[in-house]
Amino acid sequence: MKPALSVIFLTTLIGAGQGLYLAYYSAEWFVMLNILPAAQVDYSGYAAGLSFLLLLTGLLASFFHLGHPERAWRAAAMWRTSWLSREVIALPAAMLLILVYALLKMSGNDCLVFMLGENIPISIATLAGFGAVLAVCALFVCTAMIYACLKFLRQWHSPLTVFNFILMGCASGFTLATAISTFARDGRFDYFSGMAVFLTLSALIFRYASLSRNKRLRGPPTLQSAIGVHHPNIRQLSQGAMGGSFNTRAFIHTYGVSVLRLARRGFLLMGFIVPVILLQFSAEASVLFFAIAFASQYLGLLAERWYFFIEAEHPQNVYYQMIS
Amino acid sequence: MTQLALVIDLNTCVGCHACVTSCKEWNTSGTAGPMVDRNPYAAEPTGTFFNRVQSFEVGSFPNTQTVHFPKSCLHCEDPPCVPVCPTGASYKRPEDGVVLVDYDKCIGCEYCSWACPYGAREIDEQQKVMKKCTLCVDRIYDQSLPEQERKPVCVLSCPTSARIYGDIHDPESEASKAINDAGGYQLMPEWGTEPANHYLPRRKVKITVHQEDLQRADNPLRKEDRGPRAPSTRTTLDDSTSW
Ligand code: SF4
Ligand code: SF4
Numbered sequence A: 001m002k003p004a005l006s007v008i009f010l011t012t013l014i015g016a017g018q019g020l021y022l023a024y025y026s027a028e029w030f031v032m033l034n035i036l037p038a039a040q041v042d043y044s045g046y047a048a049g050l051s052f053l054l055l056l057t058g059l060l061a062s063f064f065h066l067g068h069p070e071r072a073w074r075a076a077a078m079w080r081t082s083w084l085s086r087e088v089i090a091l092p093a094a095m096l097l098i099l100v101y102a103l104l105k106m107s108g109n110d111c112l113v114f115m116l117g118e119n120i121p122i123s124i125a126t127l128a129g130f131g132a133v134l135a136v137c138a139l140f141v142c143t144a145m146i147y148a149c150l151k152f153l154r155q156w157h158s159p160l161t162v163f164n165f166i167l168m169g170c171a172s173g174f175t176l177a178t179a180i181s182t183f184a185r186d187g188r189f190d191y192f193s194g195m196a197v198f199l200t201l202s203a204l205i206f207r208y209a210s211l212s213r214n215k216r217l218r219g220p221p222t223l224q225s226a227i228g229v230h231h232p233n234i235r236q237l238s239q240g241a242m243g244g245s246f247n248t249r250a251f252i253h254t255y256g257v258s259v260l261r262l263a264r265r266g267f268l269l270m271g272f273i274v275p276v277i278l279l280q281f282s283a284e285a286s287v288l289f290f291a292i293a294f295a296s297q298y299l300g301l302l303a304e305r306w307y308f309f310i311e312a313e314h315p316q317n318v319y320y321q322m323i324s
Numbered sequence B: 001m002t003q004l005a006l007v008i009d010l011n012t013c014v015g016c017h018a019c020v021t022s023c024k025e026w027n028t029s030g031t032a033g034p035m036v037d038r039n040p041y042a043a044e045p046t047g048t049f050f051n052r053v054q055s056f057e058v059g060s061f062p063n064t065q066t067v068h069f070p071k072s073c074l075h076c077e078d079p080p081c082v083p084v085c086p087t088g089a090s091y092k093r094p095e096d097g098v099v100l101v102d103y104d105k106c107i108g109c110e111y112c113s114w115a116c117p118y119g120a121r122e123i124d125e126q127q128k129v130m131k132k133c134t135l136c137v138d139r140i141y142d143q144s145l146p147e148q149e150r151k152p153v154c155v156l157s158c159p160t161s162a163r164i165y166g167d168i169h170d171p172e173s174e175a176s177k178a179i180n181d182a183g184g185y186q187l188m189p190e191w192g193t194e195p196a197n198h199y200l201p202r203r204k205v206k207i208t209v210h211q212e213d214l215q216r217a218d219n220p221l222r223k224e225d226r227g228p229r230a231p232s233t234r235t236t237l238d239d240s241t242s243w
Helices: A005-032 A044-063 A069-076 A083-107 A124-148 A159-184 A189-215 A223-227 A246-251 A257-278 A287-311 A315-319 B018-028 B111-115 B153-157 B174-181 B211-215
Strands: A112-116 A120-123 A234-238 B004-009 B051-060 B063-072 B090-092 B099-101 B163-167 B198-200
Touching: A005 A044, A005 A083, A005 A124, A005 A159, A005 A189, A005 A287, A044 A083, A044 A159, A069 A083, A083 A124, A112 A124, A120 A124, A124 A159, A159 A189, A159 A257, A159 A287, A189 A257, A189 A287, A223 A234, A223 A315, A246 A315, A257 A287, B004 B174, B018 B051, B018 B063, B018 B153, B153 B163, B163 B174, B174 B198
Parallel strands: B004 B198
Antiparallel strands: A112 A120, A234 B051, B004 B163, B051 B063, B090 B099
């Protein structure tokens, strides 16, 4: 497949935004449960605000993918059958709930709803935040299933795709959270950086698994079954178009093996190895290290998503054996 | 339930592209139009087509055959392109099984083209919506056309009658009979999309001619016995002159 740039930005930006939100919201619960110390300045509102902005940027990027962005609202119609439609519902829902949470937190106008047990206060923000967690999880699944459900794109049609989207999104989100918490000195550094390392390494393992799975896939459909002529020796003479067609432009990439190898090594290094090394610095280190860790990871994940598209081989390519 | 479809005879297709051009002509001026044509007369012509003819050489020289292979949307009975569409712009009509795109609803997200394993869908670069073969829905029910013309235009234009149109769920239709009698098959059957369009394979066309067929021995009205008039035995002008 030809990589679709806007989709690459959409999936990586919302992944990081979702991960960042999950990082800060989970930290808030750990504070309430007295596992993490309470912070003097609570940054969760601002972190959620940033997460909202990431999701918004992703949403805007996605519009560039559409031929008719003004009709995008129609895409919510077929949620019963289409994962894309489900994503179109889950994304604004997550954005709305995260925004409510962020605004309540930032303005300090939160109010208590009830006490859970003796000493866990459940406020409106906590409830909205919990709704946002559900929406974020649904969004992760929907986004990944858009690709994983296409059974003819064999490289995508695997549970590994879903695990990868979730793990990479969370990993980049926790790395970003680490950077924020170094800056804010809110006592959540150890939790965030530890989780970021854990998630990045898990993502690496799962991505590696999908890379090796894709190396050993059952072949694409043969020309024999594509045109129904059962002869071992078939050569295409013409593809039915002279100056190319949508079929040759949308599904066939022309990158050489060396570019692909460079991209693969690049994303493994920038997206996983470099951030894990930089995350070893302690909380006292400059925030710059963690900002670089996130930047490197984000660029690495952009390259990873690009490669994810390149990797997928559309079965229709069998009809375009040569250009004439 | 009706399932309209095309049956394409690879044995008779000569690859003349009459179906391609007539399809473009009909549809670019009809409800699906206009269909883009970039550089139509220049070096790299490209554009939107619902139907394309590809050519393949089968065998190794000198024992080869050229197979011309017309390719368009197969109107799958279990179309993978339909459920993925987020807007409902892509749909399969329950009454006749034709898979269509509603150009007013389509947002041009291209997701359906990822899902179709045959590459039968194309984004129209001007209108930015997904287009594909409509099986000439704007023709086949048109009461203002004479009955024999209520067929997809590619079927009417094919000079070798390589394209048969009909309801493949009706065992009495010409299309079903062709599938049953001539070994009609589906493309990439392993995907389970159940394409409605079928293809008829190449067959050996060989006739043994017997003398009695030529003589029409069993025909009471036969004229062979009379033969040409017997040559004259009388002297003619040719015998006495040399010019
Ligand atoms: S051939 Fe492709 S576009 Fe046509 S119905 Fe089948 S899957 Fe859909
Ligand atoms: S391109 Fe149009 S028809 Fe295809 S999935 Fe998107 S909205 Fe549906």
